[in-house]
Amino acid sequence: MSLFKRDWTAIEAEEWTRHDVWASALSAASFFLTAIGVAGSLLMQTWGFVALGLAIVCVWVMFRIIDPKLRAISTDFEAKEAAYIEQLDRATRWEAGDER
Amino acid sequence: MAQAQGLVHFSPLDWMWTVLFIVLMTLCGVVFYRLGKKSESDFFLAGRGLPWWLPAASVYATHTATDTPMWIGGMIYKWGLRGIWYPFFAAWTAISAFVSSRIFRRSLAMSQAEWQGLRYSGLGAELLRGWLAGWQTFMNMFVVAWVSAAMGKICAYLFGWPPWFGVTFFTSISAIYVLAAGYWGVIMADFQQGIIAFVVITLVSVWGIGEAGGPAGIAAKLEVLGESWRLNPFHFDGFWGLDVDHFYAMDFITLLVMATIGGIGMGNFIDWYPEAQRIQSARTVRDASYSIWAGGMATIFRNSFWAVAILAFYVMFPGIGAEREYEMGWFRLGFEYLPAGFLGMFFAGIIAIHLSTISTHLNLGALYATRDLYHHYVNPEASEATLVRVGRWNTLFLLAGSFLLGLFMQSITSWLIFALWLQAAGIWVPSILQVIWWRFNSWGYLSSWIANLVMSWLVVWVLPELGLLPELPNWASFWLLAALVSLVYLPVTFLTASDDRAHLVKYYVMARPLGFWGPIRREAIRLGLITPSGDLRLEAGR
Numbered sequence: 001m002s003l004f005k006r007d008w009t010a011i012e013a014e015e016w017t018r019h020d021v022w023a024s025a026l027s028a029a030s031f032f033l034t035a036i037g038v039a040g041s042l043l044m045q046t047w048g049f050v051a052l053g054l055a056i057v058c059v060w061v062m063f064r065i066i067d068p069k070l071r072a073i074s075t076d077f078e079a080k081e082a083a084y085i086e087q088l089d090r091a092t093r094w095e096a097g098d099e100r
Numbered sequence: 101m102a103q104a105q106g107l108v109h110f111s112p113l114d115w116m117w118t119v120l121f122i123v124l125m126t127l128c129g130v131v132f133y134r135l136g137k138k139s140e141s142d143f144f145l146a147g148r149g150l151p152w153w154l155p156a157a158s159v160y161a162t163h164t165a166t167d168t169p170m171w172i173g174g175m176i177y178k179w180g181l182r183g184i185w186y187p188f189f190a191a192w193t194a195i196s197a198f199v200s201s202r203i204f205r206r207s208l209a210m211s212q213a214e215w216q217g218l219r220y221s222g223l224g225a226e227l228l229r230g231w232l233a234g235w236q237t238f239m240n241m242f243v244v245a246w247v248s249a250a251m252g253k254i255c256a257y258l259f260g261w262p263p264w265f266g267v268t269f270f271t272s273i274s275a276i277y278v279l280a281a282g283y284w285g286v287i288m289a290d291f292q293q294g295i296i297a298f299v300v301i302t303l304v305s306v307w308g309i310g311e312a313g314g315p316a317g318i319a320a321k322l323e324v325l326g327e328s329w330r331l332n333p334f335h336f337d338g339f340w341g342l343d344v345d346h347f348y349a350m351d352f353i354t355l356l357v358m359a360t361i362g363g364i365g366m367g368n369f370i371d372w373y374p375e376a377q378r379i380q381s382a383r384t385v386r387d388a389s390y391s392i393w394a395g396g397m398a399t400i401f402r403n404s405f406w407a408v409a410i411l412a413f414y415v416m417f418p419g420i421g422a423e424r425e426y427e428m429g430w431f432r433l434g435f436e437y438l439p440a441g442f443l444g445m446f447f448a449g450i451i452a453i454h455l456s457t458i459s460t461h462l463n464l465g466a467l468y469a470t471r472d473l474y475h476h477y478v479n480p481e482a483s484e485a486t487l488v489r490v491g492r493w494n495t496l497f498l499l500a501g502s503f504l505l506g507l508f509m510q511s512i513t514s515w516l517i518f519a520l521w522l523q524a525a526g527i528w529v530p531s532i533l534q535v536i537w538w539r540f541n542s543w544g545y546l547s548s549w550i551a552n553l554v555m556s557w558l559v560v561w562v563l564p565e566l567g568l569l570p571e572l573p574n575w576a577s578f579w580l581l582a583a584l585v586s587l588v589y590l591p592v593t594f595l596t597a598s599d600d601r602a603h604l605v606k607y608y609v610m611a612r613p614l615g616f617w618g619p620i621r622r623e624a625i626r627l628g629l630i631t632p633s634g635d636l637r638l639e640a641g642r
Contacts, residue, residue, distance in 0.1 A: 011631075024199060027194040030194070031396065034397065034401060035184055035404055038405065042315065043331060070390075074385045077385055081208065088218075
């Protein structure tokens with residue numbers, strides 16, 4: 001399965017895959033690089049501009065990897081959401097047990 | 101009010117800016133009044149239909165409070181640029197956006213306390229829901245109090261107003277639109293306030309840097325002071341040690357691990373609770389993920405602007421010993437150096453920063469008191485109109501309680517380190533375990549909370565005071581607390597039964613958590629609710 005897979009089915013998107021791992025790692029890296037990148041750039045330090053540039057690259061790659069999967073998950077879940085909310089409200093009113 | 105005793109004098113034009121802004125904010129309450137009163141879901145989640153950028157702006161605005169520049173300023177002034185790692189805990193949103201936010205959004209729980217009832221079952225789950233709801237009601241009142249205390253301190257500093265006035269006046273303005281429109285008022289006001297805060301923070305910080313001679317001037321003055329190390333975010337006093345006046349690599353590593361890995365869990369940080377509300381108010385799972393990610397990223401951006409501005413303040417005013425004085429550094433840059441005509445705008449920005457945080461926590465505390473305490477335990481058959489009315493009464497209750505607490509708080513930085521970090525230490529791992537491990541049960545999580553509350557006070561305050569334990573650096577306190585609390589929740593988990601299998605299967609099929617859920621997943625497959633490839637077969641509501 002390509003890291004830049006674009007055509008996710010609902011079944012595939014439900015699973016946790018390496019796409020989630022890569023997106024999370026790149027996301028964390030982008031936050032780290034932004035923290036030092038913005039500070040370093042404001043101080044006109046070379047390392048600041050380099051870090052900020054790398055942060056932008058991380059964000060772009062992260063988005064390319066995870067966005068198609070998130071779209072597929074959202075589309076699939078939206079179809080079931082109204083009924084799930086109704087179920088949740090019944091539980092708050094002590095009307096629903098764990099029956100299935 | 102003894103304005104002459106304060107730092108600044110406002111011209112009529114400055115007051116006009118301030119009054120205009122206050123009118124604009126209160127109008128939010130009037131405009132969205134009808135939407136807010138439609139239902140409990142509208143009053144607390146804006147009907148679960150927001151595009152990602154609205155909750156994102158709210159995440160940013162909420163976590164930009166009047167106390168935030170004080171405590172970040174305190175950290176940077178004390179530690180130099182390496183102090184930037186203290187507020188880096190906001191980076192938990194980086195991983196959370198694609199892990200815990202996704203799982204939480206799919207659970208559809210209105211609050212974290214409600215999620216506990218979906219994840220766990222039986223008496224333990226109900227106790228946990230009641231405990232978290234009560235705790236969060238109090239904690240939100242506490243947050244409103246300390247942010248109001250910060251506002252009281254700023255107003256006293258600027259205008260010489262008595263602290264009680266600063267504590268109560270602006271917080272009451274926020275209460276007007278929260279009472280009227282609930283979360284609709286919060287989110288719409290936050291959007292405006294977030295933009296205003298971002299512009300003002302950037303403007304004042306850049307102006308302050310310029311006043312210090314620009315980047316070159318800051319570097320040159322630090323060199324003259326023999327403190328060029330302040331420009332290095334990785335300047336550590338050794339790998340590890342127990343001297344509280346040193347910043348070790350272990351401090352950095354602990355903060356990094358805590359922030360990033362913590363994003364897998366739910367409830368590790370005090371910030372999770374307002375974010376959970378924003379996650380659930382987003383219209384789709386994708387919107388929820390991006391709202392948390394973007395809000396967190398904007399917060400990291402903001403931290404760096406403040407950090408460099410405080411370095412500028414440091415080179416202009418080195419050697420301030422009192423925490424109460426140097427934590428006001430960023431405000432001083434604005435009020436002492438901005439040109440005439442900008443003061444009112446700056447103060448409007450400070451009010452925006454203040455109102456955005458206050459409104460969120462008033463509404464959030466009322467959510468826990470209404471949805472999880474009143475609706476679930478007191479009056480399960482309550483109508484939507486009753487729930488909105490109770491939500492408004494709870495908002496008023498939180499407001500009154502916060503005024504009482506706010507008048508007792510003095511030092512902002514110490515309180516925040518305790519609340520944001522140390523008090524989260526013991527529940528940090530359990531908050532991850534409850535997301536990734538099916539066997540972790542409600543008794544384990546409940547015991548970790550209670551043990552953490554007791555031990556954090558003992559380790560941080562009581563035992564050092566009695567001379568029974570040396571005062572430990574923050575990194576050591578964190579890991580010590582994490583280890584001590586694990587001695588409670590791990591035995592409790594294994595000595596008590598796991599949660600009901602059918603309940604866990606139901607939760608798994610709906611939320612699809614990651615991690616060690618093998619037996620539950622196999623059970624779901626056996627029951628035909630999902631296929632090995634992950635096909636969701638459960639008909640909603642069945």
